[in-house]
Amino acid sequence: MVSVSVTHQTTRDGLRWAAIWFAALLMLGMFSFARAASAGAASVGMQFSSHDYNDDSEEWAVLGHSGAQIFRVPFTPGDSENGNNFGYYDRVFELAAKQGVTILPNVGGRMNNEVGLPSSGEQAGWTEWIQKGFRRYGYNGLFWQQHPELPYRPAIAWEIWNEPNNAAISGTTITASQFGSFIKWAGPAIQSTSQSYGGQSTGVVMGGLLAWSTQTNWQTYLSSAYAAAGPSSITGIAFHPYELDTSLFPGKSRLQALKDVVSQTRSFVSGLQSGAGAAESLWITEYGWPAQREYSVSEQEQASLLKESVSWLQGQAAALNLHSILWYNYRDTSFDNTWAYRSGLRDEVGNYRRSWFAFEEAVGAPRWPIATTAIQANTGTLWLSQRNGGGGNTGVPMKAGTSPSIGQYNGSYKVAFQGTNGNLWYYTPATGAVNTGLGMASGTSPSITALQNGMIAFQGNNGNLWYFQTGGPVVDTGYGMKPKSSPSISWDPKRNRYPIGFQANTGELWIYEPGGFVGTTGLGMAPETSPTIAAVDGRSNEPNFTIAFQANTGQMWLYQNGGTVASTAWG
Amino acid sequence: MTLSPKFAISFQANTGQMWLYEPGGTVATTGFGMGAQTSPSVIGLGDAPYGNSYQIAFNAPSSLYTYEPGGWVTNTLLGPAPATSPSISPG
Numbered sequence: 001m002v003s004v005s006v007t008h009q010t011t012r013d014g015l016r017w018a019a020i021w022f023a024a025l026l027m028l029g030m031f032s033f034a035r036a037a038s039a040g041a042a043s044v045g046m047q048f049s050s051h052d053y054n055d056d057s058e059e060w061a062v063l064g065h066s067g068a069q070i071f072r073v074p075f076t077p078g079d080s081e082n083g084n085n086f087g088y089y090d091r092v093f094e095l096a097a098k099q100g101v102t103i104l105p106n107v108g109g110r111m112n113n114e115v116g117l118p119s120s121g122e123q124a125g126w127t128e129w130i131q132k133g134f135r136r137y138g139y140n141g142l143f144w145q146q147h148p149e150l151p152y153r154p155a156i157a158w159e160i161w162n163e164p165n166n167a168a169i170s171g172t173t174i175t176a177s178q179f180g181s182f183i184k185w186a187g188p189a190i191q192s193t194s195q196s197y198g199g200q201s202t203g204v205v206m207g208g209l210l211a212w213s214t215q216t217n218w219q220t221y222l223s224s225a226y227a228a229a230g231p232s233s234i235t236g237i238a239f240h241p242y243e244l245d246t247s248l249f250p251g252k253s254r255l256q257a258l259k260d261v262v263s264q265t266r267s268f269v270s271g272l273q274s275g276a277g278a279a280e281s282l283w284i285t286e287y288g289w290p291a292q293r294e295y296s297v298s299e300q301e302q303a304s305l306l307k308e309s310v311s312w313l314q315g316q317a318a319a320l321n322l323h324s325i326l327w328y329n330y331r332d333t334s335f336d337n338t339w340a341y342r343s344g345l346r347d348e349v350g351n352y353r354r355s356w357f358a359f360e361e362a363v364g365a366p367r368w369p370i371a372t373t374a375i376q377a378n379t380g381t382l383w384l385s386q387r388n389g390g391g392g393n394t395g396v397p398m399k400a401g402t403s404p405s406i407g408q409y410n411g412s413y414k415v416a417f418q419g420t421n422g423n424l425w426y427y428t429p430a431t432g433a434v435n436t437g438l439g440m441a442s443g444t445s446p447s448i449t450a451l452q453n454g455m456i457a458f459q460g461n462n463g464n465l466w467y468f469q470t471g472g473p474v475v476d477t478g479y480g481m482k483p484k485s486s487p488s489i490s491w492d493p494k495r496n497r498y499p500i501g502f503q504a505n506t507g508e509l510w511i512y513e514p515g516g517f518v519g520t521t522g523l524g525m526a527p528e529t530s531p532t533i534a535a536v537d538g539r540s541n542e543p544n545f546t547i548a549f550q551a552n553t554g555q556m557w558l559y560q561n562g563g564t565v566a567s568t569a570w571g
Numbered sequence: 572m573t574l575s576p577k578f579a580i581s582f583q584a585n586t587g588q589m590w591l592y593e594p595g596g597t598v599a600t601t602g603f604g605m606g607a608q609t610s611p612s613v614i615g616l617g618d619a620p621y622g623n624s625y626q627i628a629f630n631a632p633s634s635l636y637t638y639e640p641g642g643w644v645t646n647t648l649l650g651p652a653p654a655t656s657p658s659i660s661p662g
Binding site: 299351352353354356357368369370371372373374375376377378380383385386387398400401402403404405406407408412413415445450451532548554556568570571 | 573580582584585590592598610612614615616617626628630635637647649650651652653654655656657658659660661662
């Protein structure tokens with residue numbers, strides 16, 4: 001697991017508010033709980049495939065449009081400095097609450113950061129840590145008291161561990177008996193705190209067993225672990241029904257295989273410990289189908305599977321006592337080169353797969369994003385035209401003969417353009433038009449990253465390549481550009497770089513990456529033309545971006561980082 | 572000339588018409604004329620589950636148009652400034 005640096009210090013654990021405030025908060029809390037999981041309905045949500053993005057405000061601005069009700073986040077001693085600094089989680093819970101999303105903490109990890117379960121010697125310290133975490137983010141949590149400006153979205157359940165029956169995830173073998181023995185003290189540590197501090201019971205879920213068709217003997221594992229833990233230690237059981245390998249369910253569709261395993265799991269759990277298991281709720285905290293790599297389905301099939309599975313699971317939620325349906329996952333990463341990091345509703349670059357829109361439809365969220373075009377109209381002002389018929393005249397004048405550049409930004413969009421005063425301007429629905437005060441070369445246009453971050457590249461009025469980000473850097477790169485040409489910028493998430501393609505004052509195609517590669521491709525460009533660049537989703541050993549440009553032959557050429565060059569032969 | 576991160580490249584060919592190139596696939600003219608000294612802009616749409624996979628915005632001489640696979644073309648009736656190009660975003 002990747003460690004995340006923490007910047008804030010928790011200072012007010014002892015802070016308490018007046019009784020009247022608590023009453024109001026608890027009333028609000030009951031309302032929020034109803035929203036997260038109304039009776040008979042399971043909360044539908046998702047998660048990241050690694051926790052690189054969990055505290056990224058721009059990602060949460062996008063997630064807020066998805067309609068997700070619950071989001072699963074690893075909750076570990078390591079990411080909270082063993083309970084001494086919850087700054088990282090403060091940010092996660094804040095960002096989620098602002099989007100109306102409830103966090104499902106996926107509790108795991110040890111006080112010494114080693115793999116495996118906490119040892120008996122760690123029990124006291126681990127218990128103190130998780131109880132501190134509960135008192136911060138659970139019912140009546142200090143975090144919510146300290147932030148009355150936020151919607152009240154306490155954790156409604158705590159899922160303990162992730163795939164203990166999967167040594168590849170745990171980093172070591174955890175036996176069912178060991179896991180059950182751990183749950184036996186860890187579960188009550190959370191529940192007792194909820195009852196004494198939070199004033200009500202919370203969900204304590206035994207965690208996330210990998211249910212890979214019939215291959216993990218997971219039911220045997222569950223039975224043994226449950227026997228060791230005892231029914232009173234938990235309120236529910238989480239599992240990950242992955243029906244990916246069609247050779248394991250011959251003659252069945254993927255959807256039918258999922259239906260069967262979920263139904264069978266309910267029956268199996270209900271029979272545990274002479275029927276004691278019937279009281280346990282079920283939580284699907286991971287499931288999904290990848291759109292790339294092994295076990296992949298087409299993007300259209302992924303979307304259909306998502307929509308049909310959510311519909312069926314919601315319809316069966318009351319009968320199954322099913323409390324969560326969490327799609328794995330929100331977005332691809334290059335964390336590893338397997339299906340597990342290619343199951344996203346968005347690909348690694350950030351393109352929206354069909355499954356993104358299927359998710360919105362499944363939960364009844366309004367369609368978003370909606371394709372938006374920016375244009376300098378014949379009024380000389382910036383207009384926006386949206387695919388749903390929206391948009392209109394912003395009334396903001398633009399420099400004649402220049403073009404705007406629009407990119408998605410912070411759950412909305414941002415347009416960069418040259419204003420009539422020759423400066424770089426940008427426009428967002430939230431800010432309106434903003435003059436950056438940065439001069440641009442005559443007859444040139446800026447370029448903004450397409451899918452996030454709002455980084456802008458432009459030719460400055462000194463003829464050099466510049467880049468600019470609101471609240472971030474303003475840099476004159478010192479590299480001269482050909483007059484009347486414009487740069488093109490992209491964001492490469494694989495390397496967290498911003499490659500810029502531009503026609504240098506030599507007439508050649510150059511590449512500039514802030515903090516990275518700078519140099520010429522050696523390829524001549526047609527006069528007064530500009531390249532266009534895009535990050536490319538792919539394997540780690542494949543190109544990160546492609547540039548299309550008009551070569552000095554008059555034909556369109558393609559250049560990929562790594563040096564691959566090809567003429568399309570089209571004039 | 573713009574490049575979608577995933578789907579296609581659209582460009583004004585020397586015939587004055589908009590062409591579409593799908594890497595590893597086909598190249599063809601859309602048959603639509605473009606304004607002089609202008610470039611189209613393309614994005615992937617990811618429409619679920621049966622919609623179109625990309626959309627192109629381009630300036631015909633007198634109006635901003637959008638184009639989607641299958642020949643779905645919309646005239647926005649919005650007149651562009653001369654020798655300028657539109658830019659399209661997912662939203």
